[in-house]
Amino acid sequence: MRQLLSGARVFTGEHVLEGHVVVLDAGRVASVVPREDAPVGLATRVLPSDALLVPGFIDIQVNGAGGVLFNESPTADAALAIAATMRRTGTTGLLPTFITDEPLRTARACEAASAALSRPEGGVLGIHLEGPFISPKRPGVHEPRYIREPDESIVERLTSLAERLSRAGGRLLMTLAPEQVEDAVIRRLTAAGAVLAAGHTAASHERAMQAVAAGVRGFTHLFNAMPPVFNREPGPVVAGFSADEAWCSVIVDGVHVHPANLRQLLKAKPPGKVVLVTDAMPPVGTKESTFVLYGRTILRREGRLVTQDGTLAGADIDMASAVRNCVQLLDVPLEEALRMASLYPARALGMEKQLGRIVPGHRADLALIQPNLSVQATWVGGNEQWH
Incomplete structure (x- = not known):
């Protein structure tokens, strides 16, 4: 059914338009036209005049929310x-993230994500496998006993999964430590359609840059689960800064990374190469104060999720809050912060031809935000959810 959205300003992903309407048809954006040129006779949703209609947020790293943990x-x-749950805070597309775990559970997660992807209005875009090919030296909260190096059988399964998800319009994103994976494996996975990111790594700067040359195209939650920068050991952090072709995802919660580091990253990277992620865990969207990971109790304390010994275990943040933090903590212009949450992650996944903008032909994944940057409504495939 054709529908017209009117009344709010529209951020297309490139510009803010005043006095325009958005026409939806069959789950996609049919047109964005001045109000006086709007087609007549369509069902019309009049939106608040002080609100801003924006591309729906895309979160490529979500471990859990609403009391549910994917692992x-x-x-x-x-x-x-x-x-x-995350749709209530503007995220219309996400990658459920499965961290390093038993092989059988990992296989179940991959099949589950594939099944969820087949629900076009569900908001699942594929899967993010964060591990198991990570560094034992930088596991973070990941369980070390499940960390492993790739062998032929698992590489074959992953290439098959990447191809299958790509054919269905989704993506496999893998976070790996470059020092644990040979370039030949990186090239095989990328040729199959997987998107690879370096993370949970102790790689040298040289090895990280070699991996980028082989096909790694991102750095997962840059700064976190990586060695700090030393005068003669720049490591993966500086590789993330200096590899212009690679994007860097960041958790902007005021906890994981000091704002000064994030400001420098934004200055160093080319436009479009800094991507917001939440790394969210089950308490997000709830009032819960604990959850269980690997049989261990994780505590929710003043914006942090930590183990008993203080190790960070994901983040207690949603994407709308990350956008607000970009504006308030990092002085990022609102339009750029919105791109960091929508257009840039779409590009990171190679899905920018259908997601991340409000332009004709793109999927009608939208969010309506208020002046305080809280989310009032979302649309996934043109279906509205009012909050």
């Missing part, structure tokens, strides 16, 4: 439940 419940229903 604990690697099912399609769990992935869709996480997406439904």
